Amino acid sequence: MSPPIVQLLDxxxxxxxxxxxxxxxxxxSLTFNEGEYVSIMGPSGCGKSTMLNLLGCLDxxxxxxxxxxxxxxxxxxxxxxxxxxxxxxxxxxxxxNLIQQLTVVENIEIPLYxxxxxxxxxxxxxxxxxxxxxxxxxLDHKPFELSGGQQQRVAIARALVNDPLVILADEPTGNLDSxxxxxxxxxxxxxxxxxxxxxxxxxxDDVARHSHRTIRLRDGRLESDTRR
Amino acid sequence: MTAATPRLSRLPRRPAVPPRASGFRLxxxxxxxxxGIKSLWLHRLRSMLTALxxxxxxxxxxxxxxxGEGASHEAQEQIKNLGSQNIILRSVKPSxxxxxxxxxxxxxxxxxxxxxxxxxxxKETIPGVTVVVxxxxxxEYVWNISRQVDCDIIxxxxxxxxxxxxxxxxxxxxxxxxxxxxxxxxxxxxEMLEKLFPLExxxxxxxxxxxxxxxxxxxxxxxxxxxxVEETENVKSSAPNRMFIxxxxxxxxxxEVLGKQRQGTFEAERVALHEVTVKxxxxxxxxxxxxxxxxxxxxNHKKKDYDMVVPLELLKRAExxxxxxxxxxxxxxxxxxxxxxxxxxxxxxASVTERTREIGIRRALGxxxxxxxxxxxxxxxxxxxxxxxxxxxxxxxxxxxxxRFAGMVTIVTFWSPIVAFSISALVGVIFGIxxxxxxxxxxxxxxxxxx
Ligand SMILES: Nc1ncnc2c1ncn2[C@@H]1O[C@H](COP(=O)(O)OP(=O)(O)OP(=O)(O)O)[C@@H](O)[C@H]1O
Ligand SMILES: [Mg+2]
Numbered sequence: 001m002s003p004p005i006v007q008l009l010d011x012x013x014x015x016x017x018x019x020x021x022x023x024x025x026x027x028x029s030l031t032f033n034e035g036e037y038v039s040i041m042g043p044s045g046c047g048k049s050t051m052l053n054l055l056g057c058l059d060x061x062x063x064x065x066x067x068x069x070x071x072x073x074x075x076x077x078x079x080x081x082x083x084x085x086x087x088x089x090x091x092x093x094x095x096x097n098l099i100q101q102l103t104v105v106e107n108i109e110i111p112l113y114x115x116x117x118x119x120x121x122x123x124x125x126x127x128x129x130x131x132x133x134x135x136x137x138x139l140d141h142k143p144f145e146l147s148g149g150q151q152q153r154v155a156i157a158r159a160l161v162n163d164p165l166v167i168l169a170d171e172p173t174g175n176l177d178s179x180x181x182x183x184x185x186x187x188x189x190x191x192x193x194x195x196x197x198x199x200x201x202x203x204x205d206d207v208a209r210h211s212h213r214t215i216r217l218r219d220g221r222l223e224s225d226t227r228r
Numbered sequence: 229m230t231a232a233t234p235r236l237s238r239l240p241r242r243p244a245v246p247p248r249a250s251g252f253r254l255x256x257x258x259x260x261x262x263x264g265i266k267s268l269w270l271h272r273l274r275s276m277l278t279a280l281x282x283x284x285x286x287x288x289x290x291x292x293x294x295x296g297e298g299a300s301h302e303a304q305e306q307i308k309n310l311g312s313q314n315i316i317l318r319s320v321k322p323s324x325x326x327x328x329x330x331x332x333x334x335x336x337x338x339x340x341x342x343x344x345x346x347x348x349x350x351k352e353t354i355p356g357v358t359v360v361v362x363x364x365x366x367x368e369y370v371w372n373i374s375r376q377v378d379c380d381i382i383x384x385x386x387x388x389x390x391x392x393x394x395x396x397x398x399x400x401x402x403x404x405x406x407x408x409x410x411x412x413x414x415x416x417x418x419e420m421l422e423k424l425f426p427l428e429x430x431x432x433x434x435x436x437x438x439x440x441x442x443x444x445x446x447x448x449x450x451x452x453x454x455x456x457v458e459e460t461e462n463v464k465s466s467a468p469n470r471m472f473i474x475x476x477x478x479x480x481x482x483x484e485v486l487g488k489q490r491q492g493t494f495e496a497e498r499v500a501l502h503e504v505t506v507k508x509x510x511x512x513x514x515x516x517x518x519x520x521x522x523x524x525x526x527x528n529h530k531k532k533d534y535d536m537v538v539p540l541e542l543l544k545r546a547e548x549x550x551x552x553x554x555x556x557x558x559x560x561x562x563x564x565x566x567x568x569x570x571x572x573x574x575x576x577x578a579s580v581t582e583r584t585r586e587i588g589i590r591r592a593l594g595x596x597x598x599x600x601x602x603x604x605x606x607x608x609x610x611x612x613x614x615x616x617x618x619x620x621x622x623x624x625x626x627x628x629x630x631x632r633f634a635g636m637v638t639i640v641t642f643w644s645p646i647v648a649f650s651i652s653a654l655v656g657v658i659f660g661i662x663x664x665x666x667x668x669x670x671x672x673x674x675x676x677x678x679x
Contacts, residue, residue, distance in 0.1 A: 058592060058672045079596045086594015087246075097589045097676065101270045102263075114594035116256060121247050125240050132239070158593070163242035194239055 004067075005165050005197060006032040006055065011064035013050050013220075024050040025061070026220040032166070032199065037192040039208040040201045042217035048201045049170055051217070055199060056089055056168045057081045069165060086114045090159030092169035092200075096151040098143040104130055104154050105139045111162040129157040133187065149180030156187055160196075167191070169200035173207055185210050257606075264607040271579075278575045279615035281568030282655065286619025286648045287626065289561040293644045294627035296557060298637035300550040307546060309393050310539035315506040315518050317342055317525070319499050320535045339498040340533035346525065347504060354520045356513040361391050361505040364478050370416075370471055371436040372424040379420060379469040381437065383478025389448070391505055399431040399446030407474035414442035418450040420469040435471075440481060442473060514540045565651060568615070569659035576608050576663035587667050588675025597668040604667050608660025609653055616652030620645040 013025040024047045032038060040048050053059045054066060057073055060081075066074045073084060090111075091097075098107045108126040117125075130139055133153040135146075143151055152172060159167050172188075173181035189210060192198055200211070208214050216223040268275040310316065319341025344362075351360055364383040369376050382388075386404050389396055402413050414435065421430055434441045448470070508517045518538045525534060580587070587600055595603075624645060627638035 053673050056592070058676070079598075082591065082594055082596040082599075085592060091592050093676070097585065097592075099586050099589060101266050110590065111593045113259060114590075114596075114599060115246060117247050119255065119259070129240065160239060162594075163240050191239075196239075 002034040007067040009065040039211035046217040047220040090164035090167040094171040094174040281571040282615030283619040285564035287622040290623025291626040294638040294640040297639040316537040341499040342501040359507040363503040365502040383475040397449035415446040415472040417470040569655040573659035580667040584678040591672035600668040601664040604664035609656035612656025
């Protein structure tokens with residue numbers, strides 16, 4: 001078995017909104033190994049996005065530990081978390097989240113840009129990735145000139161540009177029709193075949209079927225964890 | 229799938245040592261500037277309108293400074309021409325009211341002004357006085373055959389030019405010997421040279437005043453606008469031209485009584501001296517000597533039939549006026565730049581809200597808080613800087629047109645555009661910092677969820 005790259009140890013996440021306390025996660029322990037393709041499922045409000053945000057170092061757990069590779073991310077400060085996100089994680093969002101005033105290549109470059117890569121090398125890698133996701137003839141287009149599927153492919157290229165340890169996707173096909181969705185899933189399959197670790201949140205059983213492991217959450221707790 | 233199916237065979241691999249741009253701070257700055265231009269360009273109308281506040285602020289500061297500097301420079305030049313070590317006394321006709329009551333007396337000769345006794349008293353009793361220049365002013369027509377000029381004839385002493393910073397352009401001024409022998413010689417102003425002697429040389433020729441002829445021995449240089457102060461100070465000598473003759477010559481030609489035809493009635497005035505210029509040895513003696521002269525004069529003149537001008541005091545007053553002007557200007561500038569800055573801050577706050585999601589995306593992709601701060605700050609500074617540059621260009625151009633078309637002297641000092649531009653950039657930083665911090669403080673998760 002390949003080594004664990006992500007470990008959650010008894011992770012809690014509590015939101016305090018005035019007098020109301022929302023326990024989004026109530027003690028989740030999980031281990032993900034390198035090269036795994038994992039889907040997270042569960043009813044609305046069960047804490048899927050909360051968990052993905054924690055995995056993505058966008059947020060810190062209220063209690064518990066999060067080990068990304070050898071490092072305890074739950075102890076890191078804001079700057080260190082930014083560095084981790086930029087260097088080791090890839091994000092794909094439901095609503096693509098491309099920056100509107102930038103072109104396709106420029107969007108793909110962003111993570112490298114914050115790691116101070118030389119411009120020429122950024123450009124080279126970004127163009128190569130745009131080609132790999134089939135957008136080589138759209139390099140200088142702005143996001144609003146692309147279809148949803150194409151935008152999501154730009155987002156995938158952007159998530160790959162820093163060669164991340166883990167790619168995190170929150171309902172990546174949620175905004176797409178079935179054809180474009182299927183294309184995106186095919187890309188995911190290929191990525192996984194190339195050894196990439198993927199964790200994606202979905203409501204869709206068809207999407208989950210592509211993955212090799214499905215985690216179900218209910219009320220902030222682990223309900224089931226099945227491998228295929 | 230179709231041909232569009234990507235073939236992900238060559239994924240980028242993390243290099244063992246990630247490449248670092250050499251001089252990466254500069255690279256990053258360049259990228260951030262480029263990004264800022266893109267973002268500002270996305271809302272170009274809005275950016276332009278926002279920058280306008282700064283444009284007008286900077287432009288008005290430079291233009292007003294230039295016009296003010298020009299005006300005060302001109303005033304100081306005029307005052308300096310009077311001589312900063314001089315004290316000028318002038319005879320002034322007492323107020324109209326007194327004249328009317330006196331008019332009941334038929335055989336009336338109006339007698340007023342400075343007397344030779346005054347002159348003597350000043351010379352003898354006040355220490356520190358080095359030279360005294362008396363002058364009489366008669367307004368007459370001066371003729372060269374059929375050409376005629378309205379002129380102030382000034383009877384004075386040979387050292388008048390050096391005292392009043394008024395140089396002889398051609399020929400010479402009259403000498404003491406000429407004054408003693410009451411010679412009929414004259415030195416004419418440059419302004420009347422053209423009118424009286426358009427063809428023949430003036431020097432050596434004669435001009436006629438009444439029944440007397442004077443030989444022209446010199447021509448004074450043009451004083452241009454510099455005579456303005458003198459003319460406004462002394463309403464009587466408002467003739468456009470001036471001609472100088474020896475004081476003693478004037479005394480025998482005109483006597484003590486000057487007759488004047490005015491508004492149909494004949495009116496006689498007796499004025500011994502129209503003007504006395506007193507020179508002191510050093511500038512710091514000016515004020516005490518002026519006070520002493522004032523005392524002497526007040527003791528001997530019951531009516532206020534004289535006027536005292538102290539150029540040094542005028543100079544000091546002009547400097548104080550300039551100081552006040554600068555303070556007022558500074559406040560106006562500060563307010564207009566403040567307004568401009570608030571405008572920028574307002575837009576940047578709106579922009580931060582509008583771009584919340586962009587901020588979230590950038591944070592998710594590795595931007596630190598300070599990267600976000602720098603990004604927004606650079607945008608604000610660029611906005612203010614561009615406004616500042618445009619303002620400097622306009623601010624330098626406007627005084628140019630003012631002097632061209634309104635004939636005013638304007639001086640754009642070299643530091644005023646630099647200061648105005650720096651302040652505009654500073655306004656960008658000051659008013660940009662809060663929106664930038666607001667942007668950076670946003671929680672990435674919340675920012676990403678923002679619509
Ligand atoms: N910032 C927040 N402040 C307060 N409560 C929050 C916050 N974020 C999430 N929650 C709460 O935490 C719980 C879990 O939310 P989460 O977004 O993880 O659900 P989810 O499983 O992703 O749901 P969905 O499938 O609808 O996206 C919800 O009850 C939600 O109201
Ligand atoms: Mg969710």
